[in-house]
Amino acid sequence: MDNVIFSFLGTTLDAGFSAQRWSRWRPTIALCQQEDMLVHRLVLFHIGAHDALLRLITADIKRISPETVVEPVLLRMRDPWDFVEVYSALHDFARRYQFNTEQNNYLVHITTGTHVAQICLFLLTETRYFPAKLLQTSPPRNPQRDDSSAFAIVDLDLSQYNQLASRFEAEREEDLSFLKFGIATQNAAFNATIAEIEQVALRSSSPILLTGPTGTGKSFLARRIYELKRAKHQLQGDFIDVNCATLRGEGAMSALFGHTKGAFTGALQARAGYLKAAENGLLFLDEIGELGLDEQAMLLKAIEEKRFFPMGSDKEISSQFQLIAGTHRDLSQDVRDGRFREDLFARINTWLYTLPGLKDRREDIEPNLEFELERIAGQLGKKVRFNSDAKKIYLDYAMAGSTQWAGNFRDLSGSLLRMATLADSGRIDQPLVQAEVQRLSLRNQGSEQSALATQSTLSHPDWIALQTQIDPFDRVQLAYVIQICQQSASLSDAGRSLFEHSRKDKKTPNDADRLRKYLSKFDLSFSQVQGW
Known part of the structure; x- marks a missing residue:
């Protein structure tokens, strides 16, 4: 296969017109002097301001490596230090270029050019716009002994590096465990949902919609997503948790979007509002289906434009925030009934995930017991554990098909809290479990x-x-x-x-x-x- 190299003309490192230039290390010339690598074609990027140097380098390469074909490529840009301009020029070139990976071995040389150019070449190679490996050259260690210059090839396909692949997989498993609070959940559908949410959370800032019955953990998961993104330095602001079911009338507008002083009776001071408080952070709007149509319209504008008007103000303010919405309602039905705006539903529905109720995740009840007891220990200030026989009785009831768990994990948590509170010496025994089973059975009868x-x-x-x-x-x-x-x-x-x-x-x-x-x-x- 022919070696095809993409490189920038080095206006500083490659420079030199006198005979002494042959005693200096010039990266572009050194590319064509490697005994272990023949360069069949050298695509040489330049911006047109160094035509004399380009002609000299082309002639010198022909002198030392007649087999190498030099293909100058003029990149039209005014500022080689402008990231957008350089990236756009290289991106346009890569999209037009006719790559043939079956016949050619492509290498991208990142030793010459501005640092901006080198970064852009790296990014375009990493994203496979250039289907190539990176090539780095360096001067000889001992020029006085005529040591040849060195070169190193780096393959950015991380799947080729087993150690790195294993490390990244382990890190992803840690992230998944973090989203699940370290609980070894066994429900296949739930685990698959969390696995995709982890990918979306770290790769996208688009709205996420969490649906499912009350008590399935939507608020807990939203906060966990925020903490994961913040740990990865993707968010710097706060987590703002809003239950939209508590917002009514004029107060809803004020709470969400803020107001100016005197905007309405009782507005003695200006208020920033939840959307502004979530700037550079994450806004969780739980029970978003309870918002009125007016609030929905303003929210749509704020999501799309990141700008909105506080109540009583004729001046827009901005807030960059990520949105996660939660609801137990069927918003698609609410759209058909005219209770929810179709355009807002389409905007927040980019990533839709339904969290199943506890009755559909009965295999996850047992792994959740220890997690809940640890959490309850923080509330009660004491460790509480099940006796083994009592635990079996409780699980038999909890996992039975007739047990409804109408409040889902909220009911499970409340049940454990009651037993933990009454447990003497930190042990939940059979009588406690039997009494709790009776209490839950009464509730199930409804x-x-x-x-x-x-x-x-x-x-x-x-x-x-x-x-x-x-x-x-x-x-x-x-x-x-x-x-x-x-x-x-x-x-x-x-x-x-x-x-x-x-x-x-x-x-x-x-x-x-x-x-x-x-x-x-x-x-x-x-x-x-x-x-x-």
């Missing part, structure tokens, strides 16, 4: 009637007499069984509800018989407890 029925059971004379004769653990478990019996139409129905998980392992489950035997341990019957 009716006050269930709670009233339970209160009636707990005050029944037969129950009061019985609970003084049994262990606390049996007391909690039996109270829950009685509650299910009272809510079921038959013994079999109650058995199916109570043995939902374990019955799957039996070839011929007899739920009614199992429940009947359990009640008989306490000298009770199904019809008896239904009458309490």
Whole structure:
């Protein structure tokens, strides 16, 4: 394959017209003096102000390397130190040039030219506009001994460097773990979502829209994205967290966009507003679907132009911020119903991610337990752990298909907080778990009637007499069984509800018989407890 080199004419290092020039190191000439590399074609960039030097260099190369074809390329630019001008000229050249990677080996020489030119060549090679490797030349170590000048070739394809590739992969895994708070989540769909969010967060400043039921962690994830971008020096400002459901009427405009003194009754002082507070940072607008249409229109302008009018002002102000929006609503339906602006939805919908509810991520409940307990330890000032048997009972209930978790991770956190608060000696034991399971079951039933029925059971004379004769653990478990019996139409129905998980392992489950035997341990019957 022929070696084709792209290089700038060195107006300083290559200069020299006297015979003494041959005793000096001239990078462009040195390129063609390498014993281990024949230059078949040298594409020599210049700006036209050094025509005499260009002709001399071309003649000297023909003298020392007749096989080398020099192709001068005039780049029309006024200032070789202007980054935009130099990059644009080189970019235009690279897009026009007919590369043939099957026949030619391309190298980009970054020793000559201004520092700006060298940077531009590096960037265009790194992004593969020049499908080439970098070439760096240096003077001989001992010119007095006629040592040849040195050259080094650098391949910017990082996939060729296993050590670097491994390092970057490890760094990305750290970023993914950071976004997930270090929780070893197991849900494949959720992990795939977080993996793409990590890429988007570090590569784009476009708005991100997080959807999903209440309590799925949209606010937590938005803050984590901000912290990741700030750690990578992509943001310098603050994280501004706004719940749009709390903004109403005139106060919404003022809160978001600020106001001048006297803009409305009660505006005794000027206010910057949330958008200005988020300058150079990240603005998280949770429940964005609750904003009014007027606020939506102003927000659209602020997102697109980064400029807006505070209330009462005829002077625009600017704020560079990144937006993450959150909602539990179906905004596409709200657009059809006229409740949400179609143009704003299109603008914030560039990157749309739906966070699944806890019922769709049941395999992630167990890895979240330790994380939540660590967080709760900070609130309570004490470490709390599950006893192994109690943990199994709790997980069996938490991961069961009938457990709804309407508030998602917010409900899970609240459940753990209750048990941790009541845990003696920092241990969550079986009685605590049984009581919490009963409490959660009542909530899952979703009716006050269930709670009233339970209160009636707990005050029944037969129950009061019985609970003084049994262990606390049996007391909690039996109270829950009685509650299910009272809510079921038959013994079999109650058995199916109570043995939902374990019955799957039996070839011929007899739920009614199992429940009947359990009640008989306490000298009770199904019809008896239904009458309490």
